[in-house]
Amino acid sequence: MDRYERILALHRTLRNSRYPVTVARLQDELGCSRATVYRDLAFLRDALMAPIVGDGEAGFRYDAAEADRFELPGLWLSSDELHALLAAQQLLSRSGGGMLSNALAPLQQRIEKLLDEHSSGRQWPVDRVRVIPHRSRRMDEQAFRFVCSAVLERKQLSFEYRARSTDEKTRRTVSPQRITHYRGNWYLDAWDHGREALRSFSVDRVGGARVLDAVARDIDEAELDRHLAGSYGIFSGEPKGWATIRFNARAARWVADEHWHSQQQGRALADGGYELRVPYSSPRELLMDVLHYGADAEIVEPASLREQARSLLALALSNYEN
Structure with missing residues (x-):
């Protein structure tokens, strides 16, 4: 365990302990010497301003009045957590046929930088994470961004929609509720103001999208599930x-x-x-x-x-x- 992970483990142990933790227990959990335990305690207390109280005889703990308010500065994750996050980022960026690569590239760079700090510059073979898209559809990245923005910002969305079954093209104004990833493709669940009903739209059929200033109408989660997830399939409706x-x-x-x-x-x-x-x-x-x-x-x-x-x-x- 390197120093970064020892500090993280030490913080978690002290935060989760109701009673003082002995130096012997910290040695065992951190896998280090007694002197290293004291150096890490001093760094956590003096450099990171952790509310450590106690001594080598009774043990160490966080001050109860300050423990809940104290957090390690910055992003502190273990190597295992960073590897899992990097694998998830690779899954997201590759499963959409590269659609999300540009948006997620900064995230990957930050994760890789943190991993480098853990491992003295060792290069991680991200190509070992393999994702094979299956029957995924081509999608307009800009339209996808507009849809996501409208969902998260709770704004109404206007777009042209070409139905796959009839190839009919219509203009829709909707209140986005949620975006769903289903069988390799993205769908928008929304309140259609023209139809005055809940509808699901395949995002790859969305064009000319723009986010409006009008606030989106919110539909209760239970009602969304009843109308859009009550039956089998993505365009399900209430079960018959x-x-x-x-x-x-x-x-x-x-x-x-x-x-x-x-x-x-x-x-x-x-x-x-x-x-x-x-x-x-x-x-x-x-x-x-x-x-x-x-x-x-x-x-x-x-x-x-x-x-x-x-x-x-x-x-x-x-x-x-x-």
């Missing part, structure tokens, strides 16, 4: 029913560990299979995910959803008849 899907033993080893919905219900079957129940409103996305498992999955109910799956499979099979 429950779907029961049965997976054979081969697929069960995967599905039993998968998160399909916050309210999902699952149970193991006697033959080694797995039964999953999820609430749904629009069946399109649920059908695609079930059909992804091919012959390893079967929709049991409702009958209408089962019939839709059968029709889709028949259409797919017709592509191979000749």
Whole structure:
């Protein structure tokens, strides 16, 4: 443990201890000599102005009246915490196809500088963190920035939106509620003032965005979840029913560990299979995910959803008849 991490560990130990901590215990926790413990205590007290009280006989602690108000100056993180932060930064910058790289570049530089201070200039192989984007969509970085700014600043947002299903282009004015990352893509949950309803917008279909001066209308979190997260999929709406899907033993080893919905219900079957129940409103996305498992999955109910799956499979099979 280097001095930086010893000071951080010493601070945490003294702050979390209700009673004086002996020098022997500090030696054991910090993995250093008695003289080093005293030097670190002196640095923490004299240079960083920590409210240390006590002596070598009874032990050391923070003054109870000052402990809650004292914080180490600057950013004090352990090497493990910095490595985790650097890995998270790499994940964010690479998962969006580089969209966030420019915005996050200063953060990466600051993290790497802190790591260098920990390790005497050793270079960290950030290329060891590998992120492979899968079916992510191209996105206008400026539009993404405007959307994020409107969400965080609680301002209304105006933009042109081209629906993927119809290719229809409309102008929307919305009160942004939250931005959601789902299956490699970004979505905006918002109150649409023209439709007077909650809507989700795929950010890659947003163009000509501008943040307005008008304050955004805030919708209660419970109402957002009821309308936008109550059913299966990103464009879910309030649930209209429950779907029961049965997976054979081969697929069960995967599905039993998968998160399909916050309210999902699952149970193991006697033959080694797995039964999953999820609430749904629009069946399109649920059908695609079930059909992804091919012959390893079967929709049991409702009958209408089962019939839709059968029709889709028949259409797919017709592509191979000749």
